[in-house]
Each structure stands twice: as C-alpha cells, then as structure tokens.
Amino acid sequence: MQSFDLGQEGLRALNSSLHALKGQTNMTAWEVINPKGAHAIAAGVDAPVDITVRGSTGYYCAGMNKQATIRIKGSAGPGVAENMMSGTVIIDGNASQYAGATGRGGLLVIKGNASSRCGVSMKGIDIVVHGSIGHMSAFMAQSGNLVVLGDAGDALGDSLYEARLFVRGSVKSLGADCIEKEMRPEHIALLTDLLKRGEADGKAKPEEFKRYGSARKLYNFNIDNASAY
Amino acid sequence: MTDLPRTPPRYSATFTPAVNAEIRRAAASGIYDIRGGGTKRHLPHFDDLLFLGASISRYPLEGYREKCSTDVWLGTRFAKKPIHLDIPITIAGMSFGALSGPAKEALGRGASEAGTSTTTGDGGMTEEERGHSKTLVYQYLPSRYGMNPDDLRRADAIEVVVGQGAKPGGGGMLLGQKISDRVANMRNLPKGIDQRSACRHPDWTGPDDLEIKILELREITDWEKPIYVKIGGARPYYDTALAVKAGADVVVLDGMQGGTAATQDVFIEHVGMPILACIPQAVKALQDLGMHRKVQLIVSGGIRSGADVAKAMALGADAVAIGTAALIALGDNDPVWEEEYQKLGTTADAYDDWHEGKDPAGITTQDPELFKRFDPVLGGRRLKNYLKVMTLEAQTIARACGKNHLHNLEPEDLVSLTIEAAAMAGVPLAGTNWIPGRNGGF
Numbered sequence: 141m142q143s144f145d146l147g148q149e150g151l152r153a154l155n156s157s158l159h160a161l162k163g164q165t166n167m168t169a170w171e172v173i174n175p176k177g178a179h180a181i182a183a184g185v186d187a188p189v190d191i192t193v194r195g196s197t198g199y200y201c202a203g204m205n206k207q208a209t210i211r212i213k214g215s216a217g218p219g220v221a222e223n224m225m226s227g228t229v230i231i232d233g234n235a236s237q238y239a240g241a242t243g244r245g246g247l248l249v250i251k252g253n254a255s256s257r258c259g260v261s262m263k264g265i266d267i268v269v270h271g272s273i274g275h276m277s278a279f280m281a282q283s284g285n286l287v288v289l290g291d292a293g294d295a296l297g298d299s300l301y302e303a304r305l306f307v308r309g310s311v312k313s314l315g316a317d318c319i320e321k322e323m324r325p326e327h328i329a330l331l332t333d334l335l336k337r338g339e340a341d342g343k344a345k346p347e348e349f350k351r352y353g354s355a356r357k358l359y360n361f362n363i364d365n366a367s368a369y
Numbered sequence: 370m371t372d373l374p375r376t377p378p379r380y381s382a383t384f385t386p387a388v389n390a391e392i393r394r395a396a397a398s399g400i401y402d403i404r405g406g407g408t409k410r411h412l413p414h415f416d417d418l419l420f421l422g423a424s425i426s427r428y429p430l431e432g433y434r435e436k437c438s439t440d441v442w443l444g445t446r447f448a449k450k451p452i453h454l455d456i457p458i459t460i461a462g463m464s465f466g467a468l469s470g471p472a473k474e475a476l477g478r479g480a481s482e483a484g485t486s487t488t489t490g491d492g493g494m495t496e497e498e499r500g501h502s503k504t505l506v507y508q509y510l511p512s513r514y515g516m517n518p519d520d521l522r523r524a525d526a527i528e529v530v531v532g533q534g535a536k537p538g539g540g541g542m543l544l545g546q547k548i549s550d551r552v553a554n555m556r557n558l559p560k561g562i563d564q565r566s567a568c569r570h571p572d573w574t575g576p577d578d579l580e581i582k583i584l585e586l587r588e589i590t591d592w593e594k595p596i597y598v599k600i601g602g603a604r605p606y607y608d609t610a611l612a613v614k615a616g617a618d619v620v621v622l623d624g625m626q627g628g629t630a631a632t633q634d635v636f637i638e639h640v641g642m643p644i645l646a647c648i649p650q651a652v653k654a655l656q657d658l659g660m661h662r663k664v665q666l667i668v669s670g671g672i673r674s675g676a677d678v679a680k681a682m683a684l685g686a687d688a689v690a691i692g693t694a695a696l697i698a699l700g701d702n703d704p705v706w707e708e709e710y711q712k713l714g715t716t717a718d719a720y721d722d723w724h725e726g727k728d729p730a731g732i733t734t735q736d737p738e739l740f741k742r743f744d745p746v747l748g749g750r751r752l753k754n755y756l757k758v759m760t761l762e763a764q765t766i767a768r769a770c771g772k773n774h775l776h777n778l779e780p781e782d783l784v785s786l787t788i789e790a791a792a793m794a795g796v797p798l799a800g801t802n803w804i805p806g807r808n809g810g811f
Binding site: 198283 | 542558561572
C-alpha cells in the first residue's frame with residue numbers, strides 16, 4: 141500500500157499522483173493519512189484503484205470520481221462525491237450537505253447520517269444512507285436511486301424528475317410534486333441489490349421501505365400549478 | 370349651428386397601446402410573457418459616449434501603416450495554461466439546446482478563423498463545438514447538465530456561471546418544444562418536458578464556498594485551465610471583488626442588454642443594470658484590490674460594433690463577449706425570412722420567441738427540417754467577417770487616439786453626450802469637465 145501523508149506532502153502532490161494513475165497500474169492500494177479536513181482530497185481520480193482516507197475530509201472529497209473506490213474512515217464535509225461518474229465512495233461517519241450532488245453514476249454509501257440536500261440534482265448515481273437525511277434532499281433529482289434506512293427531513297424530493305427514493309423510516313414532509321408510489325416486485329429486486337452493494341443488507345429488509353417518486357404534474361408549465369412552487 | 374372642434378383622440382403616455390395589449394394578453398392567457406433576447410427598452414449605452422481623437426496634445430497613429438495590436442491573454446493569474454486570443458472579442462455562452470448543433474458548429478468555425486474563443490452553455494459540450502472551436506470555454510452551471518471531468522479537461526478554460534445580465538438571480542427554462550431526443554439525452558431528462566435550470570449552484574453558497582469550489586475545479590484539472598467567474602450586472606463592485614477573493618482568473622460581467630434563450634419579459638426588462646453602469650464599478654473593484662489587468666475583465670451585453678468594443682476597453686475591460694450580435698451575423702432575424710416571420714405574428718429584427726423552437730432562420734431550433742436551412746460553413750464565414758470588421762473598427766478608433774494596442778485606450782479618451790451616461794461611465798459630459806458624482810458634484 142502506498143501511504144501518503146497529506147500534512148507533509150500537500151494536496152497538489154496527492155491529486156497529481158492520483159491523476160497520473162492512468163490505464164494499467166499495479167499500485168492499486170493507496171492510503172491518505174492526516175487529511176485533517178482538507179478540501180478536494182482525491183478529486184478527479186480516473187483509475188480503478190482503492191484509496192483509504194484515514195480521518196475526516198473537508199469539501200468535495202472524491203469530487204467527479206471515476207472508477208476508484210474511495211473509503212473515508214471518518215466523516216465527510218460538504219459535497220462529498222459531487223458529480224461522481226462511476227466507482228464507489230464509502231463514508232464510515234456522517235456526511236455534510238449536498239452529498240452526492242449532481243452525481244451521474246457509481247455508488248455512494250454513507251454509514252452515518254447525511255445532512256440537507258443529500259442527492260440534490262442527482263443524475264444517475266446510487267446513494268445508500270444507513271442513517272437519516274436532512275431537509276430538501278433529492279431536490280430536482282433527475283435519475284438514480286436514493287436509499288435511506290433512517291428518516292428523511294422536510295421537503296423530500298422537491299421538484300423531482302425520474303429519480304427513485306426509498307425511505308424506511310418517517311418522512312417529515314414531501315416536496316412539491318413528490319408522492320408515495322407503489323412498491324412493485326422490480327423495486328424490491330432493485331432495493332435488494334442496492335442494500336447489498338451498500339453494505340446494508342444485514343441492517344434492513346427491502347419490504348420495510350416506502351417508495352417515493354415524481355407525480356410528473358410540474359413537468360410542463362401550467363399556470364394552475366403556480367401555487368405549488 | 371356649426372360643429373365645434375372636438376378634442377382629438379389622445380393616447381396615454383402611461384397606458385400606451387403596447388401596455389394595453391400586454392394587459393389584454395395577460396388577461397386572456399393567465400401567464401406571463403416568455404421570450405428570448407435581452408432588454409428592448411432604451412438605456413444609456415455606448416452610443417452616448419464619444420472618442421476625442423488625437424489633437425495637438427497627443428498624436429495619432431497612421432492607419433494601414435502603424436501597428437495597433439489586438440491580442441489578449443486571459444487567465445494569467447493562476448492557470449498554468451492561460452489563453453492567448455488574437456482579438457479581444459469572444460463568443461458568449463449559448464447552449465446546445467437553445468441553439469442547433471449546426472449553429473454551434475458555425476460559432477466555432479467563425480471564432481476559430483478570427484482567432485477567438487467560443488463558450489458552451491447549459492446543454493454541456495457538443496462535438497460540433499469542441500471539434501470546430503480552437504479555443505473553447507466550458508461553462509460550469511447550476512444545472513450541471515452533462516458535466517463531467519473529461520470535458521473539463523478538454524476545455525481550454527472553465528467559466529463558473531453565477532449569473533447573467535438578462536436575468537441576474539434567475540435560473541433558466543428550456544421549454545419542451547425544444548427537447549429533442551439528443552437534447553434530452555445530454556441533460557439526462559425525459560423528452561418533451563420543460564427543463565428548469567436552477568438559479569443557484571447545488572453544492573456551494575456564497576464567496577467562501579466558491580473559493581473551495583474553484584480549488585476543486587483547479588485540482589481536477591491540475592491547475593492548467595483558466596477559471597472565469599461570470600456575473601450578471603447587479604452589484605458589480607462587490608461581485609467582482611468577491612470573485613477575485615474566491616480566486617478567479619477572469620471576471621465575466623454581463624449587463625442587462627445581454628440575451629437569454631428564454632425567460633420572463635418582466636425579468637429581462639426590470640432586473641439588472643446596463644453594461645455602461647457596470648464596467649466602471651467592476652474596474653474600480655479590480656483597481657482597489659490592485660488586480661486590474663492581473664485578473665482580466667470580459668464585458669458583454671449590447672456589444673454591436675468596433676466602437677462598442679473600443680469604448681468598453683477604454684473603460685477598462687480587457688476583452689468583450691458577443692451573443693446576440695453573433696446570432697444576427699449568422700443570419701438570425703434576417704429579412705430574407707420575412708414571410709415566415711409574418712406567419713409567426715412577428716417581423717424580421719423583432720423575432721424573439723426563440724424558446725418556441727420555430728426559428729425560420731434555423732438557428733434557435735432543434736427541428737431538423739428548420740436547421741437544414743442553415744449552412745454552418747457559410748454561417749462561420751459570416752461570423753468571421755463580422756469579427757474582423759469589428760476588430761478593424763476598434764483599431765481605427767484606437768489609432769486615432771494614438772494607441773498602439775487596444776488595451777491602451779483609457780477613460781481619458783472618452784466624453785459623454787448625456788448627463789446619465791457621464792455619471793454611469795465616469796467620463797465628463799462633452800464640452801465640460803463635469804462627471805456627475807465626482808469633482809465636487811452630487
């Protein structure tokens with residue numbers, strides 16, 4: 141394992157080394173020590189490598205990740221795995237605001253709780269939160285799946301497009317155009333797979349979740365809906 | 370008995386026929402008017418400024434003989450690979466979706482031949498534009514449609530869009546009529562629905578976050594790309610200062626004459642400031658921070674001619690951007706299509722329903738039958754010609770003012786025809802030494 145001391149060597153040297161891992165490399169295991177809340181740790185990686193960050197991270201850790209598996213052995217600041225394309229990001233602790241924002245692919249697993257706007261504008265990413273999520277989560281979420289083992293805060297799925305939301309606990313309130321939908325067999329199958337990949341299959345059963353999605357009433361502007369905004 | 374003269378019909382200056390027509394339209398439809406373009410009202414503008422030209426106290430340069438350079442570097446503050454353009458007139462961000470693929474190709478062709486850059490828009494980066502633009506600026510927008518690290522890396526610069534002059538504080542809407550399969554796919558949304566573009570970024574708020582966002586973008590692109598921050602003309606002094614504080618290489622400032630693909634008419638006409646009022650405030654912010662010319666300033670909104678370019682640069686801009694003017698150069702609103710404009714209930718030079726996707730000129734549309742009318746090679750040539758003419762015009766004025774580079778133009782070369790423009794631009798009213806608000810004025 142290649143160990144990288146962020147406190148000693150600095151962010152630019154870390155990301156520059158990770159960006160150099162193009163194509164085939166046999167150095168596939170990386171460890172980052174002393175992250176101390178630094179921003180943009182392992183942002184823009186595009187290689188099938190494993191990166192373990194030993195500690196908590198600042199803003200935008202694993203931003204725009206492609207292919208890499210990034211484990212944060214602590215909590216993550218705002219915008220973790222924002223706009224992720226592929227790969228996996230797993231956070232042992234909690235995640236701050238905008239976790240997985242605009243993510244287009246890959247899997248984001250948060251073992252603690254996530255703050256507000258989790259999955260905002262998500263565009264294809266899968267997010268599994270073992271704890272609860274804050275208000276305005278999945279705002280304008282376009283596609284992908286958000287799975288929450290705990291509760292959801294106010295205005296879940298406001299102005300939602302085609303993303304699927306699965307919540308096991310309570311939902312404080314639903315946002316504009318977000319409604320509860322029927323759980324069909326294909327959703328159970330999807331959820332079974334997501335719980336397994338999200339390292340949560342021992343913690344919850346698919347049948348315990350409710351599904352939420354778009355009522356599709358705000359898809360084309362109608363003046364009679366103006367009060368919904 | 371003879372008839373006494375009657376009072377002739379008198380129209381109200383407040384309730385004009387146009388105002389009344391809008392009240393009737395609102396009453397009948399129940400929805401506000403949506404349109405494209407920028408403000409149509411009369412505003413203090415570059416037309417209200419004049420150059421003084423050389424005299425005994427300064428001497429001019431010889432046209433056709435003595436050099437007057439036009440090149441500009443952008444992104445010299447932090448980027449490892451700053452941009453070098455032959456002319457200081459860039460093409461502003463316009464989306465694929467709002468514009469057809471062939472129109473984006475034409476912008477790339479014309480700009481590249483003229484030695485300048487084009488800019489993507491809300492639809493992401495298309496092959497038409499990347500392939501034909503030698504220098505391409507990739508916009509980083511709140512919607513993040515199509516955003517990905519590969520396109521960030523193959524861009525020549527990144528423009529973080531905070532606002533635009535047509536609608537500072539507003540998001541966007543691409544109506545369902547223009548959402549073809551390709552547009553829908555690029556934006557990862559169902560076909561035919563109205564696509565909203567958010568007014569705020571989803572993962573940062575305020576200048577401190579912006580600084581960290583810029584750090585992330587620089588890290589992802591290994592500090593190679595210049596990072597622009599685009600702001601609408603609302604509070605240009607503070608927004609420019611905050612963009613500089615957040616680490617921008619370039620500030621792009623768009624006045625209320627700047628166009629949009631679609632937004633509410635009330636927004637276009639009543640929010641934001643004219644570019645003339647914006648430039649001096651932004652330049653003051655840069656000067657106060659000791660960053661004028663170090664962080665470059667690109668201004669846009671109503672730039673039409675080489676005179677406008679020269680005036681913007683004399684006020685302190687490093688470069689300008691054109692959007693609406695570029696579309697007109699391509700053939701938008703051309704009277705050659707008058708019969709079809711009439712069928713749409715409008716007329717050439719007034720057509721602004723770009724959001725409906727029925728553009729007779731085949732530019733602001735996603736209808737394959739309509740965009741067949743538009744030849745991107747010819748369109749590109751027209752744009753190149755127009756950019757060349759603007760450059761020659763600006764050089765003509767600069768030489769007359771004795772300047773061997775467009776960047777050497779200065780406010781001292783200008784006077785104003787109106788008190789309003791004198792106050793906004795910070796140059797004296799012609800024939801006086803009076804700058805309202807300065808020199809002991811109010």
